[in-house]
Amino acid sequence: MTLLDTYLVILAVASFANGQFCEHQWEGKFADHKVDGVPYLQAVDNVAPPPLEIRPLIVTGPSDNRVDLIFLGDGYTEAEKEKFFSDALFLAENVTDGQTFNDVAPLMNWWAGFSPSAESGVGVGGQPLDTVYGLYRDGTELRGVYYDKPEVARAACQSTDACDYPILLGNDPYYGGLGGSFTVITSSTVNGPAILRHELGHSIINVGEEYDGATGYFGVNSARTTSSVPWTQWYSEPETEPRVQRSNMPIQAYTWSLLNTTTAYSSTFTSAGTYDNYLVQFSISGVPESSDLLVQLDGVDLKWEVFQGIELDRYIYNLPFNASLAPGEHRLTFTLLNPDREGTAQLCNLEVLEYGDENERFAPELGYYGLYPTYSDRNGTTYRPTNNDCLMRWTYTVDFCSACIEGLWWALLRPLSLIDQVDQVAQASGVTNITLELLPVAQFRDVPRPSEAYTIEWFNAADSSPLSQWTNQTSALISQSIAEVDVVVRFWTAQVKIDRDGVLVQEERIAVKRCGTETSYPRRSLVEN
Known part of the structure; x- marks a missing residue:
């Protein structure tokens, strides 16, 4: 019996209880919260x-002025230690190399911390194995992965300075994850990076979902009404807003149903027939070949093709059709054709969306920002910024939308200083050379970006008079007549249109060191970010 067979053998019981829950269920006790007024991780x-x-994976600077993310392995035995470090490095490189966190990578350090588990793998059916942090699946379906020993994970995080965001990495080859106090992912080569991006969006940016059928919609990417939109600065056509993009969701369900060759799975829905085009979305696991499964709408083959290399793992499929659904009832059918897949083939969820009509256009194009309806598990409506631009909606997109990227900059810069270090060299002539080392963004990246810039201003602290000759210089020669200087560093990036918390400005007062003195002057921030 394969690992996935074991996962699915008790599905009929587990899915009955859990069938209509949202994807990862990271609300409730798994959401970030406080204990007696103290942040959970503290x-x-x-x-x-x-x-x-602990081994470094990608380190860009000192931990006291970086956001540290650390993979904590679970379900890796002593013999699998090198596999853990390899899995962690693969994930860290995947989400930072040219995509997702690449833009903010200079603000982050990535680490891996290994502790051996007695057993290999992740528990199922709500029962953890004998592992360090007790990761398990609630049932057997490939969705949320939860933890049974949060106190151990918290103690591990507190035992190192390299743990601002702990990531519990389960030794499991299939889809699954969780956001909240701890980000949880698996080592799935296809889904691991995708779920890591998505769950870190929850954990770092503090946003909810964008996909349909969930329960938690909040943050910079969600609006409950058309008059309370947090991304108006990103509207593509602000003069036409608020204008809701016309769409409809006639059916959406998390089925978690095992498929068999005896009886096809089918579900009916009704369309008003007033939309120009539609999308069929579904996810399946345990189906490695296109010839294993027939997907039909009203008896017509939808020509579904398996994602190459997915093997038995879960994958989410989008099938768009540039045609209208006829008014009336429709039937979506999934027929298992290969009896060898019985016991592993599973339909996880399905959804149909309809878009636009001749009078009210739906803008599907990438890069368009407006008001797109999102439908909850109870068919309530909130709004998101884009159609499918954001990985918080479409898991296999490798980037956040602009609203989330802006929120990511806010979240990462908030605890940091734009100034990494201040060095002073006092010369015998009485002049002191003060040099600033800044966070390595803008012109200090390995490859400078025209979409980013620093500006630097120097002042005599005694009378606030500008020292203009040193404007936009990281070094300044300060005469012996000046006891203290103020320096104002501003960072500009096209990815942040509103500096909500003042995180793009750092003001620092520096006591000038003189030749022959032994005094070390600490930096004194004039503005707390």
Whole structure:
């Protein structure tokens, strides 16, 4: 019996109880929260941390002025230690190399911390294995992965300075994850990077979902009404807004149904017939070949093709059709053709969306920002910024939308200083050379970007008079008549249109060191970011 067979053998019971839940269920006890007024990850338990062997993966600067993310392995035995470090490096490189977190990568460090587990893998049916953090699936279906030992994970995080965002990495080859206090992912080569991006969106940016059928919609990418939109600065046609993009969701369900060759799975829905085109979306697992499954709408083959290399893992498919659905009832049918797939082939979810008509256009193009309806598990409506631009909606997109990227900059810069370090060299002549080392963005990236820039202003702190000769210079020669200087560093990026919390400005007062003195002057920030 394969690993996936084991996962699915008790599905009939588990899916009955869980069938209509949203994807990852990271609300409730798994959401980030406080303990007696203290942030969860900072609360102290009398729990000893597991021994951690920590290795750097991608390090851009000192931990005291970077956001540190660390993979904490679960379900990796001592013999699988190198597999863990390899899995962690693959994931870190995948989400930072030219995509997703590439733009903000200079603000982040990535680490991996290994602790051996007694058993290999991730638990199923709500039962964790004998592992460090107790990761498990609620049932057997490929969706959320939860943790049974949060106090151990928290102790592990608190035992190192390299843990602002802990990522529990389960030794499991299939789709699954969770956001919240701890980001949880698996080592799936296809889905691991996609779920990591998505769950870190929850954990870092503090946003909810964008896909349909969930329960949590909030943050910079969500609006409950057309008059409370947090991304108006990104509208493509602000003069026409608010204008809701016309769409409809006639059916959406998380089925978690095992497929068999005896009886096809089918579901009916009704269309008003007043839309110009439609999309059929579904996800399946345990189906590695296109010839294994027939997908039909009203008896017509939809020509579904399997994602190459997915094997038995889960994958989400979008099938768009540039045609109108006729008014009336329709039937969507999934027929398993290969009896060898019985016991593993599973229909996870299905959805049909209809778009636009001749009078009210739906803008499907990438890069268009407006008001797009999102439909919850109870068919409630909120709004999102784009159609499918954002990985918070379409999991296999590798980038965030502009609203989320802006929120990502806010979240990462908030605890950091734009100034990494201040160095002073006092010369015998009485002049002091003060040099600033800034976060390596803008002109200080390995490859400078025209869409980013620093500006630097120097002032005599005594009377606020500008030291104009050093404007936009990271070094300034300060005469002996000046006891303190103020420096104002501003960072500009086209990815942030509104500096909501003042995170793009750093003001620093520096006591000037003199030749022959032993005094070390700490930096004194004039503005707390």
